[in-house]
Amino acid sequence: MDRLIINGGRKLTGTVEISGAKNAALPIMAASILAEGDHLLHNVPRLRDIMTMGRLLANLGAGFHLDENGAILNCSRISNYEAPYDLVSTMRASVLILGPLVARLGRAKVSLPGGCAIGARPINLHLMGLKKMGASIKLEAGYVLARAKRLRGAAIYFDIPTVTGTENIMMAAVLAEGRTVIENAAKEPEVLDLANALISMGAKIKGAGDSTIEIDGVTSLRPLDYSIIPDRIETGTFMTIAGITAGDITIKKCRPDHLDALIDKLRAAGIRFRNVKDGIRVIGPERLNAANTKTMPYPGFPTDMQAQFMAMMCVAQGTSVISEKIFENRFMHVAELRRMGADITIEGGTATVRGIERLKGAPLMATDLRASASLIVAALAAEGRTTISRIYHLDRGYEKIEDKLGRLGADIRREKE
Ligand code: EPU
Numbered sequence: 001m002d003r004l005i006i007n008g009g010r011k012l013t014g015t016v017e018i019s020g021a022k023n024a025a026l027p028i029m030a031a032s033i034l035a036e037g038d039h040l041l042h043n044v045p046r047l048r049d050i051m052t053m054g055r056l057l058a059n060l061g062a063g064f065h066l067d068e069n070g071a072i073l074n075c076s077r078i079s080n081y082e083a084p085y086d087l088v089s090t091m092r093a094s095v096l097i098l099g100p101l102v103a104r105l106g107r108a109k110v111s112l113p114g115g116c117a118i119g120a121r122p123i124n125l126h127l128m129g130l131k132k133m134g135a136s137i138k139l140e141a142g143y144v145l146a147r148a149k150r151l152r153g154a155a156i157y158f159d160i161p162t163v164t165g166t167e168n169i170m171m172a173a174v175l176a177e178g179r180t181v182i183e184n185a186a187k188e189p190e191v192l193d194l195a196n197a198l199i200s201m202g203a204k205i206k207g208a209g210d211s212t213i214e215i216d217g218v219t220s221l222r223p224l225d226y227s228i229i230p231d232r233i234e235t236g237t238f239m240t241i242a243g244i245t246a247g248d249i250t251i252k253k254c255r256p257d258h259l260d261a262l263i264d265k266l267r268a269a270g271i272r273f274r275n276v277k278d279g280i281r282v283i284g285p286e287r288l289n290a291a292n293t294k295t296m297p298y299p300g301f302p303t304d305m306q307a308q309f310m311a312m313m314c315v316a317q318g319t320s321v322i323s324e325k326i327f328e329n330r331f332m333h334v335a336e337l338r339r340m341g342a343d344i345t346i347e348g349g350t351a352t353v354r355g356i357e358r359l360k361g362a363p364l365m366a367t368d369l370r371a372s373a374s375l376i377v378a379a380l381a382a383e384g385r386t387t388i389s390r391i392y393h394l395d396r397g398y399e400k401i402e403d404k405l406g407r408l409g410a411d412i413r414r415e416k417e
Contacts, residue, residue, distance in 0.1 A: 001389070001390065001391075001392065001417045002392070002416060002417065003388060003391060003414070003415060003417045004376070004387070004391050004414055005387050005413050005414075006380060006385070007361070007384070007412075008361055008381055008382035008383060008384065008386060009381070009383055010409050010410060010411060011245050011246050011247045011248070011409070012242065012249055012380065012410055013249065013409055014250070014407060014409065015250045016249060016250070016251055016252070016407070016408060018230045018234050018253050019043075019046075019230070019231055019234060019399040020042075020044050020045045020231060021045075021189075021190060021193070021228055021230060021231040022047055022049055022231060023093075023163070023231075024190040024193040024194065024228050024229050025041065025044050025045060025053075025071075025228045027093075027164070027190070027194045028193065028197045028224070028226065029041065029044075029053045029054070029057065029071065029073060030057075030100050030171065031100060031194065031201070031224065032073040032075050032224060033057070033060070033062070033100035033101060033103075033104050034100050034171065034174065034175060034198075034201065034221050035075070035201055035220070035223050037074065037076060038072055038074050038223055039071075039073040039075070039223045039224040039225075040223075040224065040226070041070050041072075041073070041224060041227075041228060042069075042070040042226065042228065043070065043228040043229075043230075044066060044071045044228055045231065046066065046399055047396060049091050049093065049396045049397065050071075051066070052091040052094070053093065053094070054071070059082075059083075059087070060079070060080045060081065060082075061079035061080055062074060062075040063075075075104075078101075078105060081105050081107050082108075082109040082110070083095070083097055083098075083108075083110040083111055084111060085111040085142065085143075088112075088113055089111070089113070092113040092116060092121065092164075093164060094111075094113070095113055095123055096168060097110065098126060098130070098144065098172075099126070099167070099168035099169060099170070099171040100171045100172070101146075102147070102148055102151060102172055103151060103172045104175065106149055107145075107146065107147045109146075110146075112139070112142050112143065117332055117371075118368055119327035119329045119330065120328065121327070123144075123165070125159065125162050125165040126164070126165045127144065128156070129154075129165065129168070129182075130151070130168075130172060132154040132155070132156050133152055133154045133156075133169075133176055134148050134154070135147060135148040135151060150175075150177055151175070151176035151177070151217075152177050152178055153173065153176050153178030153180040153181075153215070153216075153217055155180075155183070156180065156182050157182075157183040158182065158184045159184070161186040161187065161211070163186040163190065163191060165186070166182060166185045166186040166191050166213070167186075167191060167194050169182055170182070170191075170194065170198065170213065170215060171194075173215040174204075174205070174218065175217055175218065175220075176215075176217040177217055178216070179214060179215065180215045180217070181212065181213070181214050182213040182215075183211065184211055185207075185211055185212065185213045187210060187211060187297065187298045188297070188298040189229060189232060189255070189298070192208045192209035193229045194208075195208030195209070195213070196226075197224055197226045200224065200226055201221040201223070202221045203218060204216040204217075229255060230253055230255050233304045234397075234399075235251055235255070236259055236262050236304075237308050237373050237377065238251050238404075239262070239263070239266055239271070239282050240266070240308040240309060240311065241377055241405070242283065242284045243266060243269060243282070243284040243285075243288060243312050244284065244288070244312045244315065244377055244378070245284060245380050246284040246285065247284050248281070248282070248284070249281070249282050249408060250276055250280070251279050251280050251281075251282060252278050252279035253279065254280065256275075256279075260299060261300055261302070262302065262305055262309075265291050265309065268291040269288045269290075269313075270284075270285035287316070288317065288355075289316055289318060290313060290316040290318030290355055291320055292320055292321045292322065293306075293320075293322055294322075294325055295323070295324050295326050296326075297326070303324065303325075303327060304370050305370075306322060306324055306330060307333045307371050307373065307374035308370065308373050308374045308377045309322065310322050310333065310351060310353060310374060311375070311377040312377065313353040313355060314337055314343075315356060315358060315381060316353075316355040318355055319352060319353065320352075320355070321351070321352055321353075322350070322351045322353060323349055324349045324351075325349065328349065331351060332371045333370075333375065336371070336375055337359075337375075339363075340359040340360055340364070340382055340386070341356060341358075341359050342356065342359060342378075343356055358382070359383070360382055360383050360384060361379065361383060362382075362386055363386070363387045364379075364386060365388070365389050366389065366390045366392075366393045367390075367393070369393050369396050371393070372388065372391060373398065376388065376394075376401070380405070380410055389417060391414075402414050
């Protein structure tokens with residue numbers, strides 16, 4: 001296993017390029033199940049989760065190749081319809097093949113994901129949607145078995161706007177008979193990117209990016225030739241790094257318009273922004289101000305940025321209140337930040353962070369993807385040396401992070417534990 005060693009306290013300056021969005025690439029890879037032929041995907045980040053989705057598709061009988069030019073997928077011959085436990089347990093997003101498999105093959109067997117480090121994360125809404133579309137759903141020995149000769153369009157209302165649930169139903173509906181209407185759909189940019197990818201395959205989808213999505217089923221689709229949007233969470237993470245290190249970072253190949261809620265809060269914390277060609281320049285203040293925030297579904301403040309924002313607030317002037325409203329257990333980073341001297345108390349889903357002058361380097365353990373990112377944010381500004389173990393979590397979602405940070409002037413290296 002690898003660990004990261006960071007000597008903090010440097011101002012990071014320079015230019016960084018953002019990779020393609022993991023959470024858009026994963027459903028779009030799953031969408032390749034829906035059509036025969038060679039699918040070409042551009043701007044695919046080279047990450048562990050992407051390789052897991054590739055293995056999952058290869059396990060179904062698909063061809064998968066990923067290099068610096070992108071991914072090639074071919075699902076013409078699918079001989080298997082199962083997502084086994086050993087893959088689903090390493091990546092919950094494996095559940096994204098459920099909708100496309102039922103749509104294309106009329107059957108799917110997908111391991112139930114179980115809880116994870118950030119919450120229980122059930123998939124009841126995905127299953128409710130498929131049932132409404134006429135699928136028979138059985139739960140057997142930890143697996144979901146779904147079957148339908150041909151899915152039928154249906155009116156589906158989500159109690160909670162679920163991102164992968166909306167994506168699964170959208171992919172199921174594009175080949176269904178008739179019209180599907182999803183109400184209270186998730187509005188995240190990754191949902192819109194999947195819809196745009198499906199439309200480029202010939203799907204009929206209206207309203208994606210809004211809370212009502214209408215899909216008229218078609219009988220066949222063509223292969224993809226599509227470029228994935230930039231990763232808004234990687235972008236946001238570099239913004240917090242500029243903020244906490246009093247740095248000056250120009251972030252290129254990104255979409256700041258996907259981060260309005262975050263940028264608003266970062267401005268309140270004293271960070272300045274300048275629009276530049278193909279990106280944004282982010283300038284951190286000598287000392288951050290405290291700012292309160294609450295995570296919400298898009299366009300609200302993203303839960304995937306909560307941990308990194310909290311790391312910043314640990315050294316802000318004043319007290320901040322941060323509420324987590326999406327996942328019930330997403331404060332795993334708090335215990336680690338406290339080991340660096342942070343003054344944080346938690347009550348229910350709310351953390352109160354009393355800013356201190358300076359964090360101190362310490363040996364730390366990464367617990368999930370975004371928690372790991374927050375420890376890097378903290379370590380870059382801390383006094384002295386921090387080691388972060390179990391960074392395989394980080395490799396699920398951040399492409400070459402130590403190279404990107406090194407080029408901005410960070411003292412960071414990876415070594416074997
Ligand atoms: N929920 C249910 N029932 C369901 C589905 C969801 O109760 O059937 C609940 C969840 O437990 C949660 C809320 O609805 O409380 C929202 O969860 P959602 O389904 O939107 O999350 P997700 O689709 O499992 C995606 C991202 C996450 C990101 C969340 C929220 C992917 C592959 N994953 O998860 O990304 O945090 O949306 O924006 O798109 C990450 O990248 O680190 C990550 C965790």
